[in-house]
Amino acid sequence: MNKFYPQFEKAFPKMLHGLKGKKVAVMGHLRPDGDCIGSQVAFCRCLIGLGVEAVCVNPHAIPRVLQSFVGDTPFVPLDEFDARGYIGANVDCADEVRIGKDLREFFPEIEVNIDHHISNEGYARNNFIDAGSSATAEILAGLFIDCGLPIEATMAQALYVGIVTDTGQFRFPSTTRQVFEICRLLTEMGADPAAAAMELYEKESLSKLQLLERFLASLRLECDGRACIGVIKNGVYNETGADREDSEGLVDYARSIDGVEVAVLLEERDGAIKGSFRSKDPVHRVDVLAKNFNGGGHACAAGFNCSGNLEEFYSNLVEVLREHFEEPANSTIK
Ligand SMILES: [Mn+2]
Structure with missing residues (x-):
């Protein structure tokens, strides 16, 4: 063999x-x-x-x-x-x-x-x-x-x-x-x-689904619908009773939207920001995107941790995504 x-x-x-x-x-x-x-x-x-x-x-x-x-x-x-x-x-x-x-x-x-x-x-x-x-x-x-x-x-x-x-x-x-x-x-x-x-x-907790509800309500399309970003703000864990580990997999819902090529989950954690990137196609190397924020991972799944304010970070991120989509090599042929 x-x-x-x-x-x-x-x-x-x-x-x-x-x-x-x-x-x-x-x-x-x-x-x-x-x-x-x-x-x-x-x-x-x-x-x-x-x-x-x-x-x-x-x-x-x-x-x-x-x-x-x-x-x-x-x-x-x-x-x-x-x-x-x-x-x-x-x-x-x-x-x-x-x-x-x-x-x-x-x-x-x-x-x-x-x-x-x-x-x-x-x-x-x-x-x-x-x-x-x-x-x-x-x-x-x-x-x-x-x-x-x-x-x-x-x-x-x-x-x-x-x-x-x-x-x-x-x-x-x-x-x-x-x-x-x-x-x-x-x-x-x-x-x-x-x-x-x-x-x-098949063993989800109700509080995890309530965390999902809050995450879905936060979703926004950026870069002409090619990116989707969702945020979990400080306090949402307390309000829903969800654990930190319950955010695992949430970003996949953002990626699942038709036309979305890169999805991001941003979690605000006591003055720091934890981010998760997902892409549908390895042509969008999210490990490279995550490097902008001292992170890393795989071509289609990557993450990072950094300090800063969520609002400021959000506009930074959109800028990085916009530059990424502008590079011809990263534009999928339609
Ligand atoms: Mn692994």
């Missing part, structure tokens, strides 16, 4: 071998999503299966809808984590800053970096980066299969969750034949798509 990741055929098993006898902290990124948690669960369980002492540790809590996929995988809360003797491995983390300040101090040097972000520059001693993959979970699943490593049901389900969430339920341009091939194999190994969908998409 052809290998999914022939470029890592030698390096991946060599890296795993090098971890034997070590203690490994498997870390994700700030505000963990399905791919982050799924990849942490799978990589950590893989290491434990190889006799490596591994735990997962995150700066932020596991989102409610993802908790059931963790099973008995060891997740240590940051304030209970004693980093002494551990080496650090990152999954789904585009740069060292995205693991958060505390973990970054514990691990100034990262041993392993497995990721699919186009902006990942390979900051670790061992890097497994493939920007053509839909999810870090796709890379991990492919590498495990390539190397003949066992994938038990909890791992298979966690990897499936990483892929289904990062592909937008198999809708994004990153959804390739390989994605389906890997998911087919994962279902053979115990992944259950219906059970995953039930946990991920």
